[in-house]
Amino acid sequence: MPVTAVEACETRELFDQYYFCPSAVCVNKEKRRAIFERLRAAMPAPTTELEYETPFQLLVAVILSAQATDVSVNKATDKLFERAGSPQAIRDLGEQGLKAYIKSIGLFNTKARNIIKTCEMLLEQHDGQVPADRKALEALPGVGRKTANVILNTAFGVPTIAVDTHIYRVSNRTGLAPGKNVRQVEDKLERVVDDEFKQDAHHWLILHGRYTCTARNPQCGNCVIRDLCEFRHKIPA
């Protein structure tokens, strides 16, 4: 039986080298364009899998999604938003009331505290609206650069590319935008991705990483960009 890459990795360092293995080369402009054309053909209307109806609900869902699956977040917000879907309503629930809805999600104590404080700031400083501004978003508790990028992109149509673990992995493996940390990858994607692909790049890469270029068993045999990808450890078809 062949030894899988994960079994062959004896140390965390080797594991990281394998799973996030930066390609030796950065793909060229033509290949990069072809990669996005194929991802677009495969996913013509990509979007988030988080369920929401307003920018505020998306903000709450994204805060909850840190180190949690979209499925688990949707399960919790389905009931939460039915009861309390606005900053005022969630603030009225209070921290303990909110916890009752999100206790199945990891780090729910911290997330509940941040969401309540965020609701208070939205009510006091932004008339209860989510600001379409990076600085104002990042000033909200529980909102970092990645969350701000998701909100700007998905709620307000700004062509930002939020880099999460999936996008970090895919960008490194394929050679699209190799980088040692998420900020390096984000900056590189920002520089090299053609404008026509920027709005949807975040969702194409995240969905590709979630369902095809998975961390442990990338589906290289079924991958639409296999011949364009520079990953040195592709799984044989």
Ligand code: SF4
């Ligand atoms: S060929 Fe394999 S490593 Fe490359 S993008 Fe596709 S699934 Fe990922």
